[in-house]
Amino acid sequence: MRAAVVYESMFGNTATVASSVANALRRTGMEVRLIPVALAGADVLCTHDLVVIGAPTHALGMSRPSTRADAVLRGAPAEVEARGIREWLDELEDAELVRIAVFDTRARAMRHLPGSAAKHAAHLLRRRGYDVAPAVSFYVGGLEGPLAHDEEARAG
Numbered sequence: 041m042r043a044a045v046v047y048e049s050m051f052g053n054t055a056t057v058a059s060s061v062a063n064a065l066r067r068t069g070m071e072v073r074l075i076p077v078a079l080a081g082a083d084v085l086c087t088h089d090l091v092v093i094g095a096p097t098h099a100l101g102m103s104r105p106s107t108r109a110d111a112v113l114r115g116a117p118a119e120v121e122a123r124g125i126r127e128w129l130d131e132l133e134d135a136e137l138v139r140i141a142v143f144d145t146r147a148r149a150m151r152h153l154p155g156s157a158a159k160h161a162a163h164l165l166r167r168r169g170y171d172v173a174p175a176v177s178f179y180v181g182g183l184e185g186p187l188a189h190d191e192e193a194r195a196g
């Protein structure tokens with residue numbers, strides 16, 4: 041079984057969760073590619089049996105160019121600003137048999153707010169007919185992280 045974990049990450053927290061998920065899948069014997077969204081092609085759904093998608097929650101949903109620019113002003117590296125999961129979803133080629141799971145990271149202090157990048161991505165994918173597992177959120181301290189205690193292990 042071939043799996044891909046595609047992630048967007050401005051400050052590294054979503055990347056850490058994605059890596060933990062990928063390692064856990066490898067331990068089950070799957071062949072797993074861990075792909076930053078900047079390098080993710082339009083054919084990922086067509087070429088894998090399982091695709092896990094991870095994104096940081098920005099402004100109650102998936103990031104936009106403006107929220108990524110804001111993250112860069114807060115210290116995120118400029119090279120991750122160009123492309124997010126939202127833009128990648130827009131480009132994706134359709135596939136029939138793929139199974140999809142979604143997660144996000146978000147600020148623990150904002151957990152009372154409804155928005156979630158993973159729920160947003162799941163909604164867009166379900167509208168296209170995909171069967172998507174329930175969205176999962178992992179929490180960070182402050183706006184930039186670090187990941188809250190035990191979240192990396194929970195991701196595994």
Ligand SMILES: Cc1cc2nc3c(=O)[nH]c(=O)nc-3n(C[C@H](O)[C@H](O)[C@H](O)COP(=O)(O)O)c2cc1C
Pocket residue numbers: 048049050051052053054055095096097098099100101107108110111114145146147148150151153155180182183184185
């Ligand atoms: C511009 C911006 C907007 C954000 N908006 C939200 C939000 O609406 N809800 C939330 O829970 N966290 C919000 N956050 C916190 C991010 O979710 C947090 O930076 C992210 O989980 C860190 O993941 P990363 O290190 O992979 O970028 C925001 C952060 C930024 C920079």
